[in-house]
Amino acid sequence: MVKRNKLEIIKDILKIIQDSHGLIKITPLIRKSNLSSQGFYQYLDGLIYKKLVLKTDGHIKLTQKGTNYLERYSSIVGFIDEFGL
Amino acid sequence: MPPGFQGMIQNFAIGTELIYSFVIIACCLIIYFGTRELYSLTNYRGIKYFRQAFLFFAIAFFFRSFIKFLILLFNSENLFNIMHPVFAIATTLLFMYFSSLAIFYLFYSIAWKKYNKKWIVYALNLLALIISIVAIASNNILIYLILNLITILCAVILIIYAYSKKSKFKKISQLFIIYLLLLVFWTLNIIDLFIPNFLQPIQLLVYFISIGVFFAILYKVLTKIGSK
Numbered sequence: 001m002v003k004r005n006k007l008e009i010i011k012d013i014l015k016i017i018q019d020s021h022g023l024i025k026i027t028p029l030i031r032k033s034n035l036s037s038q039g040f041y042q043y044l045d046g047l048i049y050k051k052l053v054l055k056t057d058g059h060i061k062l063t064q065k066g067t068n069y070l071e072r073y074s075s076i077v078g079f080i081d082e083f084g085l
Numbered sequence: 086m087p088p089g090f091q092g093m094i095q096n097f098a099i100g101t102e103l104i105y106s107f108v109i110i111a112c113c114l115i116i117y118f119g120t121r122e123l124y125s126l127t128n129y130r131g132i133k134y135f136r137q138a139f140l141f142f143a144i145a146f147f148f149r150s151f152i153k154f155l156i157l158l159f160n161s162e163n164l165f166n167i168m169h170p171v172f173a174i175a176t177t178l179l180f181m182y183f184s185s186l187a188i189f190y191l192f193y194s195i196a197w198k199k200y201n202k203k204w205i206v207y208a209l210n211l212l213a214l215i216i217s218i219v220a221i222a223s224n225n226i227l228i229y230l231i232l233n234l235i236t237i238l239c240a241v242i243l244i245i246y247a248y249s250k251k252s253k254f255k256k257i258s259q260l261f262i263i264y265l266l267l268l269v270f271w272t273l274n275i276i277d278l279f280i281p282n283f284l285q286p287i288q289l290l291v292y293f294i295s296i297g298v299f300f301a302i303l304y305k306v307l308t309k310i311g312s313k
């Protein structure tokens with residue numbers, strides 16, 4: 001199995017939330033993200049800090065910025081790959 | 086030479102400089118602001134250094150055009166004859182500092198994953214400042230160019246070494262050609278600024294190819310950030 005990079009893991013987490021109509025409880029999100037609990041919370045803190053998601057009453061909500069990330073993901077990866085960044 | 090004809094040549098030279106600087110600065114700023122969204126979404130360090138490199142190119146070209154404009158306007162090769170020595174030193178220092186920094190950041194944007202230490206960024210800033218101060222203190226543009234080129238050569242060797250075993254190397258090597266072209270024309274631009282007569286016969290050609298290199302990078306950026 002190919003190891004996912006950070007950007008890909010973020011995309012996967014955001015996609016799970018989007019597929020759950022933009023709102024999901026933390027426990028199923030941890031399970032579906034295929035990450036350890038500790039790893040997941042590190043990513044979650046990063047996502048909240050970047051305002052890609054919001055934490056409300058035990059739920060995680062996808063923000064407009066998070067939706068933009070998913071829409072722009074292929075551009076982001078293409079850009080990084082093109083310039084060897 | 087009749088004074089009217091000389092005036093025409095001077096106006097042509099100033100006009101060419103203004104258009105050239107405007108095009109390069111515009112290219113750099115379009116790259117910087119065009120990639121803002123990608124950076125704000127990801128906070129990815131590679132994108133950060135890449136963007137900053139082009140911001141520094143824009144700042145360096147602004148100071149370059151300012152120096153060149155004064156030299157052409159007052160018809161003097163020495164900036165110290167035109168303005169107060171403090172301002173002359175400050176302008177030259179800022180040009181050299183941002184110029185070196187732009188190239189360093191561009192190469193570090195490729196290398197940062199392999200050499201991921203926070204102190205490297207501070208070291209690059211310090212190195213650019215030291216090189217600029219040494220060049221100004223020695224009043225020798227060759228020292229500035231040689232020190233920069235030695236640093237860049239070391240960076241290139243480290244990058245090639247780091248990526249030589251990866252499949253990404255082919256992609257990186259294609260990019261290297263554009264970056265090395267950029268480096269060559271960056272060097273020629275600096276020579277053109279400090280030794281104005283050296284490149285005079287091919288000055289327009291250097292300007293056209295420099296613009297071509299920046300356009301090539303801009304085109305690559307726009308096609309990538311525009312594709313959803």
